[in-house]
Amino acid sequence: MSQTHKLARTFLLLAILLLSLNLRPAIAAIGPLIQSISQFAQVRSIGISLLTTIPVLMMGLGAIYAASIRQALGERGGIAIGGAIIAVACLMRLWADNRYGLFASAVLVGLGIAVIQALLPGFIKRNFGASTSSVLALYSTGIVAGAAIGSGTASWLEDQLGWLSTLAGWALPAVGATVVWMLASRNSQYAGRSTAQPGAAAKGGSVPFWRIGRCWSLLLFFGIGTGAFMLAMAWISPFYIGLGLTKGVAGLLLSVLTIVEALTALWLSLTINRFPDRRGLLITSLLLVAAGFLMLIVAPLVAPYFAVSLLGVGIGILFPLSIIVAMDHLKDPTLAGNFTAFVQGGGFIIASLVPLTAGSLRDVFNDLSYIWLLMAVASLGMVVLAVRFSPASYGRFQEDLAEVQGGVLRTA
Template sequence: MSQHAKPAGILLLLAILLLSLNLRPAIAAIGPLVQSISQFAGVKSVGISLLTSIPVLMMGLGAIYAGRIRQALGEGGGIAIGGAVIAIACLMRLWTDNSYGLFTSAALVGLGIAVIQALLPGFIKRNFGASTSSVIALYSNSIVVGAAIGSGTASWLEDQFGWLSTLASWSLPAVAATVYWLLASRRSQYEGRSSVQVTARSAPFWRIGRCWSLLLFFGIGTGAFMLAMAWISPFYIGLGLAKGTAGLLLSVLTIVEALTALWLSLVIGRFPDRRGLLATSLLLVAASYVMLIVAPLQAPYIAVSLLGVSIGLLFPLSIIVAMDHLKDPTLAGNFTAFVQGGGFIIASLVPLTAGSLRDAFNDLSYIWLLMTIASLGMLVLAIRFSPASYQRFQQDLAEIQVGEPKPA
């Protein structure tokens, strides 16, 4: 935390972690509540998938326009606005007992998440310097912990208060995190609002092949995460397990995921070459989905734990590797937003595809197989992400920027 005195840095880190805890519960709580949503709101499998896919699509669009969001809102205020939108969207669900209301609140949840995710990586790099990789890993870990809490408490909260109140309850921690952020970030370094057009730091990333391979990599990794959140519980309910047990399996998955991401945050500095970890995570993703195909009931806790370890590695690594490619905080933030933008759009199609296949075949084995093939295919990309290639990427980007016309 090179930019802060220690107490201020810890308070700011806590604000980041509290905010990131709120980036997935509104989505993760959907899976354990599938039966109630289907029964009382009349939503089928594709519609259930849309409640996950719509927020992920919004995250992608928000990331694509991260530079403009930063320019219009500034980092500090923009992140606070994102938290407020999440709180409002969750509160709306108290009165949305139909598909249209649920889809609208899902879009607003996605918008709030999108703003925060577009601005936080650059903010972290600006404020934590050499500790950026560890803080990004903690930030990713906190996202996963939020998902674990959201999925793990959903069934119990539904039994106590009903499914609408369960979905709406996440407005309270979102409000608390937003207020604390406003207090803790007052003296931090952040880029403010600007009427000046985005300059050369909004580089033509799309002209470099590495950008697209990182984008695809992030999309597959996030798709595996979102697929698990949306469909692990319904999958096991369909196999005959009780709703509470199926929810517990999703909680185990996300807890293992969180612990793995926490471990990664502590050791990531020992792995300047990330390729070994990337390859391991992809092989574990493939192995876990194979288990879901061939033996889902023989060892369900082992299957979901294996999937938790794989996603706990892959999701934060896909962000860290993108951040590794550039040193300038704003440029790195814009680049990460580009990668996340396209990646989230790809990821939004994964649970939607799962819902379509489930409606067509009453079986999720086909999507497990597709994810297995995709994960193994990503190994071809992962072995190319060497530290030496970061320098080549920066040189390629510099050459393209030199050839770009100067802004008027």
Template sequence: MENVRATTRPALWLMVSIILVALNLRPSMAAVGPLLSAIRGEIPLSFSLASLLTMLPVMAMGLAMFFGIGVSQRLGEQRTVVLSLLIIGVATASRLWLSSAAELIVSAIAAGVGIALIQALMPALIKSRFGNNVAVCMGLYVTSIMGGAAIAAAFAPLVMSQTGSWRMGLAAWAALALLALLFWMAQRQSIPPLPAQTPRRESFFANSRAWLLAFFFGLGTASYTCVLAWLAPYYVEKGWSEQNAGLLLGFLTAMEVISGLLTPAIANRSRDRRLVLLVLLGLIMAGFCGLILSPQHFSLLWPCLLGLGIGGLFPMSLIVSLDHLDEPQRAGGLTAFVQGIGYLIAGLSPLIAGMIRDQLGSFEWAWWSLTAVVALMMVMVLRFDPRYYAKHIA
């Protein structure tokens, strides 16, 4: 089937629907951090237990990279997105009636399942529908994911203050799922379904370069998940209000959006991505050092540095993986493996940071640990010489 042109009205509606769907892939996690002190005021919740609210959805993303495509092939892309949005919407709305930590965690797991199914499907859907504009459309999709996190982090405390309920601050984002569902249902009849495709069978489990790329992606995403879970609680402990801490996290994710759009365009000038990767990692390291050594001074600078570094690192990690293989189907299989293993690694970081906070009484040691991880990643970058990609991935 010929790719849908980005200039047609059905394709425009499809892209708007994809953007609205992508906005739903982070609010269920991003809204928790700014409201955590209010939640812990009513529900007994250790920092280790609270970390599960970020950890479990991220782990689900990893597992879905191995199983989610099979689900979408059984149900079809349209029904898979509808089902996923329904799961996210119901799980988010259910938080209006929460009364225990177990119920909060179950809602996070349910939302994570819906997020995971969409995140496994959407890159393939974009590639099949927008073959002439994959980079632009993927950029809009990834930017919308980060934008959803920014909106939830910034406005969840405002919703709480206006309604007097942290439950409403968590549950209000079900409205985003309803909006996305309405748009998706409206456009689903305008574009015919794709013909069935044979699933990829190649395995990268025995390839050492694939594992290196997976660890690189996972360690980089660990910084994102940890900051998403704990930056706002860290500043609330420093005396900030929930609303100001949420706005700070929203500012960081806004910087991620900017970097996520600009960095791939800058890096596209050369196939050797190592300098760009080192600069991004340097920004992240400087941001963590600032959080540790001077959190109250230049308090906008450190989230700015972290956001610019993390926001650019996410797409660049995937681009480096794609660079290793020229054949699109094999490259897609490699990036699915990289994300699958990577998200499983990244999901552990909020739990480890929460345990560190419970045991040592401070998040500073978690930031130091992530700084050491970034230093390790700088060493890993030196291995990404494009002249030897074919040799390493063979």
């Protein structure tokens, strides 16, 4: 590999990382600002949850229509459009001092994120081949790190700039990431606008993934993992404020959680190739997530930093690995991208219900213990699915997929 090619590859990795860093701050900053949003925008708990639920729901819808988005926009241009939409959505929050403006910006934020997340995994597999798992883990690390930065700086920025400017300020890094992307991706391999190859629809766009049980298992797995991520990001800080801790300490706990998530995801990106069989990592992550949520129920104030660290390590493994395992199942970049879009589409829709349920329960019971328990039970239940995700099962899945594409699903 020539020095020029290495530099171009590194620049492209930087662009992917910068884009991923911008996929969560506009959502993650909501939790630490809940008091100001409630006071000045007159938004109750369920409304606060909608500011998280709406973008996640948009991500799900965007993933479902990933093949159409790819053909309409192309991968390179579509990803740039997604970055621009995020920037516009954040900027409009300068004037979003009421619930309607906040909800409208949440829709746009979700749309921009949805476009990028629908297109980037397939682009990564197309350009990085055997290194796809590591690059996907780096991409996931950026998502988690962006959440850490967004949540960790929100309270401090609010004190300096006010809550509206804090939310709007994320337009600047979104613009920067989009510019870097356009420069770095000029010579990359990508599916262009309306340039699907012959048979491309058959290779992904029209495949009835829903007819294969493994697709639903992976969809549910991704939904639970992402739901845990979104729930912690949206409600850990308000939960501890409700227990009597100061806004600063509650924000610090959220920062610890997201920083641990980011460091764990970074570790995963560096070591993922040592674990061709992902099941040990998956089961470990699920047990840690369940333990963290249970600690929030039985002893939230005894060792709060330990509790959020358990969640951080668990989610830091589970969130990126749920994407990686889906991508592991297929080799063709277009088909793998569309399959991952199916998994993420349904998974994000499931995940969008988690913070909404949390807000509803909080309004009714003034307590989040019920949602912590629900997520702990769900995480333990996912262990039953995780033990089945062996490397050998990928081949059986590909056989099932070939038969579905031929119109006959293997019943054995």
